[in-house]
Amino acid sequence: MERPRILVVGGGFAGVECARRLERKLAPAEAEIALVTPFSYQLYLPLLPHVAAGVLTPQSVAVSLRRTLHRTNIIPGGAIGVDAQAKMCVIRTISDEVVVKRYDYLVLTPGSITRTFDIPGLNQYARGMKTLAEAAYIRDHVISQLDLASATHDRAERESRLQFVVVGGGYAGTETAACLQRLTTAAARRYPRLDPRLIRWHLIDIAPRLMPELGERLGLTALEILRRRGVEVSLGVSVAEVGEDSVKFTDGRLVPSRTLIWTAGVAASPLIGTLGAETVKGRLAVTAEMRVPHMEGMFALGDAAAVPDLAKGDGAVCPPTAQHSQRQGKTVADNLVATLRNQPLKPYHHRDLGLVVDLGGTDAVSRPLGVELHGLPAQAVARGYHLMALRTNVAKARVTSNWTLNAVAGDDFVRTGFLSRRPASLRDFEYTDSYLTAEQVREHTRSLLAKG
Incomplete structure (x- = not known):
C-alpha cells in the first residue's frame, strides 16, 4: 500500500517545526514527508539586525535543514501554484525547472514578503x-x-x-x-x-x-x-x-x-492569492485547527494564514510572529497525525510567552510572562530566548561565540563588496514575480495528467 504523501511548503519557523514533529511522531511506514524550500536552511529572522550590524555572521542565523531534518525529502525550490482539486503543487526548482508534485496532505507555510x-x-x-x-x-x-x-x-x-x-x-x-x-x-x-x-x-x-x-x-x-x-x-x-x-x-x-x-510590515506570500480561497486581510482564512475550508487535505499556518486567536477571541487572529509560527507548526503536525490515525483534531490555543527587543550592547527591553524588564536583565532574557529558539547546538554555539567575541573585541568594519557595482532594490531579494495564475496552474496539472 502506498504511503500518504505530506507536502510542506516553506522552510520557515512553521514549516520546519511541522516537519520535525512529523518525523518524531510518525513511523517511516506511515507517511512520506517532503519539504519545498528555496534554501537548505531555516532563517532565524529575529537576529537579522545583528547580522546587518556584523555582530553575528550570516551562517550563525542560517540553521542547516539537513542537520535539523533526517528523513524529510527537501525539494530545493519554491511553490508557485496549487491545484487543490487535483491535489498537485507546481514547483519552480532552483535550476528554474517547473515540476508538479502530487500530495495527499498539503501544509502551506509560504511565509510573508515585505509589505x-x-x-x-x-x-x-x-x-x-x-x-x-x-x-x-x-x-x-x-x-x-x-x-x-x-x-x-x-x-x-x-x-x-x-x-x-x-x-x-x-x-x-x-x-x-x-x-x-x-x-x-x-x-x-x-x-x-x-x-x-x-x-x-x-x-x-x-x-x-x-x-x-x-x-x-x-x-x-x-x-x-x-x-x-x-x-x-x-x-x-x-x-x-x-x-x-x-x-x-x-x-x-x-x-x-x-x-x-x-x-x-509584511504581507502574505503571493502564493496565497493564486488559490482562489477566502482571505482575511490577504492571509488565508483557516479554522482553529488550521484547515483550509473547502480544500480537502490542506492546512495553512504561519504568516500566510489568519489563524483564529482563541486566547483573545472576538474574531482576533494570531499576529505573524515566530513564536506563533513555531507553535502552530507543532499543532498542525499533531492534527496530521490525528487525521492519519482517525483521531479528533485539536484547535490551536496558546499562552503568550512575552516579547523581547534587543537594542544592541547592553540595551534591551523585555516582557517575559508579563514582567517588564530593561537593561542587562532584559538583555539576558532576550538572548536566552533566542538561544532557546535556535534548533541546533551548532547554531547555538555559533551565536554564543559571535556575541562573546563582539563583546570582547568590538565591531569590525569590513565590507565584502556584495553587489557593489549595482544598487539592490526590494524586488531583487524576494522573487515576488514568480507565481502562476490559476489557469497556468491548471495547465501544468492537466499536462501531467495527460502524460499519465
Whole structure:
C-alpha cells in the first residue's frame, strides 16, 4: 500500500517545526514527508539586525535543514501554484525547472514578503530586512557609505551618505536602527576625516507609539534609549517620496539620504492569492485547527494564514510572529497525525510567552510572562530566548561565540563588496514575480495528467 504523501511548503519557523514533529511522531511506514524550500536552511529572522550590524555572521542565523531534518525529502525550490482539486503543487526548482508534485496532505507555510505601498521611488531605492541576503547587503551598503563619505570632497554628497532612514517602528525596524546606529557610531572613530556628529539615524513610523505591543511604559523606555543614543525618532510620519539621494517625509521634511531601510510590515506570500480561497486581510482564512475550508487535505499556518486567536477571541487572529509560527507548526503536525490515525483534531490555543527587543550592547527591553524588564536583565532574557529558539547546538554555539567575541573585541568594519557595482532594490531579494495564475496552474496539472 502506498504511503500518504505530506507536502510542506516553506522552510520557515512553521514549516520546519511541522516537519520535525512529523518525523518524531510518525513511523517511516506511515507517511512520506517532503519539504519545498528555496534554501537548505531555516532563517532565524529575529537576529537579522545583528547580522546587518556584523555582530553575528550570516551562517550563525542560517540553521542547516539537513542537520535539523533526517528523513524529510527537501525539494530545493519554491511553490508557485496549487491545484487543490487535483491535489498537485507546481514547483519552480532552483535550476528554474517547473515540476508538479502530487500530495495527499498539503501544509502551506509560504511565509510573508515585505509589505510596500505606492510611494514614488520606494521599490527602486528602498532596501528590505526580510532575507539573509538583504541583511548582508545592508551591512556592506552602510559601511560603504562611510567609506564614500570619507573619500568625497563634496559637502552635499557627504551629508547624504551619512544620513540613514529606517521606516517601521515595530521590532524589526527598531532593532535594525538601534544595531546599525551602534555600528556606525563605533566605526566613525576609525575614520579621521569624518565628524561623528554628521552621522544621523532617523526612525519613522506612521503609528503614534513605538512598538505598541510592548505596552506604554516599555515602549517609552525603548524610545528614550534610542533618543539618548542619537536616533531621531519621528512618530505619526511616513515616507512621501524616495529619490536617489533624498527621502521626503509626509510632514514635508526633505532628508538628504542614500539609505532607506523599509521594515513597515509584511504581507502574505503571493502564493496565497493564486488559490482562489477566502482571505482575511490577504492571509488565508483557516479554522482553529488550521484547515483550509473547502480544500480537502490542506492546512495553512504561519504568516500566510489568519489563524483564529482563541486566547483573545472576538474574531482576533494570531499576529505573524515566530513564536506563533513555531507553535502552530507543532499543532498542525499533531492534527496530521490525528487525521492519519482517525483521531479528533485539536484547535490551536496558546499562552503568550512575552516579547523581547534587543537594542544592541547592553540595551534591551523585555516582557517575559508579563514582567517588564530593561537593561542587562532584559538583555539576558532576550538572548536566552533566542538561544532557546535556535534548533541546533551548532547554531547555538555559533551565536554564543559571535556575541562573546563582539563583546570582547568590538565591531569590525569590513565590507565584502556584495553587489557593489549595482544598487539592490526590494524586488531583487524576494522573487515576488514568480507565481502562476490559476489557469497556468491548471495547465501544468492537466499536462501531467495527460502524460499519465
